[in-house]
Ligand SMILES: NC(=O)C1=CN([C@@H]2O[C@H](COP(=O)(O)OP(=O)(O)OC[C@H]3O[C@@H](n4cnc5c(N)ncnc54)[C@H](O)[C@@H]3O)[C@@H](O)[C@H]2O)[C@H](O)CC1
């Protein structure tokens with residue numbers, strides 16, 4: 001699914017209106033109907049306060065007010081003079097508002113509002129038409145609303161948030177629990193500095209014409225369940241006469257003194273994600289726990305007791321190699337990594353300390369085999385690529401890095417994003433904040449390595465792996481409504497996540 005810019009969405013809007021054909025007022029009605037459908041399906045609240053502006057986002061809000069009223073809900077409207085003109089469709093929806101709905105005008109002179117605590121607060125002040133940061137009484141009004149305890153829903157985009165441009169520092173933005181967004185999530189909802197204001201995102205289909213979207217140039221995509229399923233199912237069902245050799249032999253280079261757990265987590269994930277065979281290269285200090293916790297794995301031992309060193313093991317039989325989880329930064333481990341980069345014959349996944357070693361030896365980046373997969377969290381990426389002023393600069397750095405070194409860069413976090421050497425970025429919608437616990441990355445590295453070993457291309461292995469990892473995290477979180485989950489809890493759900501991806 002493409003993540004178009006605000007101007008492309010406006011263009012798609014126009015094309016839909018002229019070619020479908022549908023009038024703009026009817027498109028607005030569809031948008032409002034979809035919002036009300038979502039509200040009725042997801043909330044049992046009786047009272048709603050609509051904050052509507054004077055542009056088309058405000059028009060959506062006024063239509064939502066009418067439709068909720070028609071459903072027997074208690075509705076109150078604050079009509080906010082946020083722009084000198086009233087859009088035509090907003091005016092029509094103002095005229096359509098039933099007289100029973102109380103409406104109060106708010107402007108610079110009169111901006112007092114009282115919202116009962118039990119009322120759900122719906123923000124339809126600004127949509128994607130926002131052209132400058134909110135100031136003065138409007139900014140003060142939003143700050144006041146943000147301090148209220150009410151459940152808050154933003155329509156299309158939280159007011160004050162830019163759709164696709166760098167957000168000026170200190171901007172005032174409506175802080176939503178949910179954002180009901182039309183057609184697609186907007187880029188800034190998926191980025192760390194602004195995304196928090198959107199809360200949970202629900203994408204509502206309002207029937208914009210897909211054939212025109214297809215032709216619009218775009219480098220940003222949101223992974224959809226259907227796309228990930230179709231990629232995963234390319235290698236399914238498993239042949240009846242399959243044997244362990246059919247699904248590849250993975251090598252994980254992981255662990256050091258005090259970090260044997262990382263190798264155990266990566267190993268378990270690699271097995272559950274379907275590698276046919278698994279060997280780990282580990283230091284002897286991790287030998288016993290690994291043999292006990294993961295009896296399925298074979299072990300190669302480093303000749304150094306507590307860390308990995310270059311022992312000239314033969315890696316030629318492995319179909320994929322994952323390196324880095326808990327390996328530490330010992331200088332002999334660094335030599336090992338350099339040697340691996342120079343000699344690797346199988347696709348590589350570089351995680352954690354493998355990335356930190358690269359950051360300490362930037363010259364070695366040129367040794368990265370083409371199409372290697374790097375899986376940094378933001379701090380690791382900063383060590384590799386330098387710091388950034390805002391999320392958009394971080395996105396540019398990620399794209400540039402992937403293109404320069406012809407590798408895939410996964411920037412981990414909420415809406416983890418995957419940069420390809422061709423300049424595309426895929427955002428991942430699965431996962432949740434309960435997954436912010438140590439060891440989650442080790443699990444992910446194991447999963448991606450297993451998918452590579454089974455023969456998926458680096459791009460598909462990475463996208464499927466990230467999606468499945470987040471999905472398993474969502475299943476584990478939902479099982480107990482947990483605030484935090486451990487990687488072990490996620491591992492338990494991994495087979496279910498893959499099973500879900502294996503059915504159409
Ligand atoms: N295809 C769709 O997605 C559909 C979208 N709809 C809704 O329409 C809005 C976009 O509406 P638009 O009239 O273009 O703009 P806004 O309502 O966001 O803004 C109103 C108006 O305000 C002015 N303005 C901009 N910035 C500021 C500012 N900082 N201070 C004061 N005034 C400002 C500017 O002139 C704007 O025009 C979209 O988000 C959807 O909610 C359709 O209803 C359905 C189809």
Ligand SMILES: [K+]
Nearest residue numbers: 123126157159
């Ligand atoms: K809004």
